[in-house]
Amino acid sequence: MTCDKNEIPDSWRSLPAAQQPDWPDRAALEAVLADLASYPPLVVTSECDLLRERLGAVARGESFLLQGGDCAETFAQISADRIRDKVKTLLQMAAVLGYAASVPVVMVGRIAGQYSKPRSKPTETRDGVTLPSYRGDSVNGAEFTPEARVPDPERLKRMYLASAATLNLVRAFTTGGYAGLQQVHAWNQDFVRTSPAGQRYEQLAREIDKGLAFMHASGVDPEEHRSVGFYSSHEALLLDYETALTRLDMQTGTMYDLSAHMLWIGERTRQPDHAHVEFASRIRNPIAVKLGPATSVEELLALIERLDPRREPGRLTFITRMGADKIRDYLPPLIEKVTAEGAPVAWVCDPMHGNTSEAETGHKTRHFDDVLDEVTGFFEVHSMLGTHPGGIHVELTGENVTECVGGGEEVLVDHLPERYETACDPRLNRSQSLDLAFLVAEMYRSR
Ligand code: PEP
Ligand code: MN
Secondary structure (H helix, E strand, O other), rough: OOOHHHOOHHHHHOOOOOOOOOOOOOHHHHHHHHHHOOOOOOOOOHHHHHHHHHHHHHOOOOEEOOOOOOOOOOOOOOOHHHHHHHHHHHHHHHHHHHOOOOOOOEEEEOOOOOOOOOOOEEEEEEEOOOEEEOOOOOOOOOOOOOOOOOOOOOHHHHHHHHHHHHHHHHHHHHHHHOOOOOHHHHHHHHHHHHHHHHHHHHHHHHHHHHHHHHHHOOOHHHHHHHOOOEEEEEEOOOOHHHEEEHEEEOOEEEEEEEEEEEEEOOOOOOOOOOOHHHHHHOOOOOOOEEEOOOOHHHHHHHHHHHHHHOOOOOOOEEEOOOHHHHHHHHHHHHHHHHHHOOOOOEEOOOOOOOOEOOOOOOOOOOOOHHHHHHHHHHHHHHHHHHOOOOEEEEEEEEOOOOOOOOOOEEEEEEHHHOOOOOHHHHHHHHHHHHHHHHHHHHHHHHO
């Protein structure tokens, strides 16, 4: 079978596609897309298949998904140190979850492609001046000038290159001997010993230590147990870009979007009969869909029909982002219906996007207590229904930014201006992320 143009998934083009940029120069866009279609893929099909299998274990209640990274990656913020610190934070969280909760952890970064942002409003007004909204570095610039805000298709190429460079380093850090399990535990012990946030988890850290020592003594290689890989993911928002990175797998005759291992559809583009769902229905990657509080049972069933007609565990993940005040009321009917249908989806909690508020300083922020409360509600609901709390999806960074308030090493509202560096939504910093991992591990253990 050959990969001619007709086989590339274009069926979405006849459907409404929300959140697509208004490219001023169509010919320039087409030229960029043709180049992208000729470039090597960023990931390979067998990795996508492996991740689908691992997410199948999440859906069956045998593994836990840790998905996290920036709200929006930016070209300016790509550096070896930042990538390393993010990977390090995710590795530490995965080790805490894996060994304190005794569950295999599937690690998926919001990384190496998370450059496109859906916006609530198409324009932004400052001091009486209105300009097109910033849509992510893949589309336009964040500076508030008319020039920067014009969509530029060359940015799609930069996204590809930035993703490739990032993924290369992520793969090196996760497989090249940088972070063996002992090393990751040493970092965690350091967090527990030296930070006020970590001191509360001394008991848990000691237990992890004992568990590891026991494994060693019994001749079991804990490294093997942990080896669940590191995968990339981003929101499949710009369908032109995703289509250009889609390739036909000659062996199976199916298509894969090889811009990342896993793609998700956002809350604003998940209409079952629109373009984003149509695109996702044509590719074989594991797919996630974000579900906000307005999700109806009918929409949910339509999404399952469109995206997982074969009811394959690992194919479809639902990431709920209800808000701490809503999750306990809104989630149960959705889970009950899906369970009654026998659909083997993985349920994952995004405790970030339903808990955003504006601080007195004018910063968009999130309270650590609300984040924790939404995860707590998620666990409560699953425990009530006898279903599996499959994972968490969080916006985080490995640095000590001050974007979310609260946490054991408390960030106060007054601290927000000190290191507020996100290009979009507020992220948990390193200490808040580890704090959350220990707390979630405790919840998972005491289910
Ligand atoms: C996001 O993940 O950054 C996002 C915009 O989420 P949602 O689609 O759930 O609003
Ligand atoms: Mn976000």
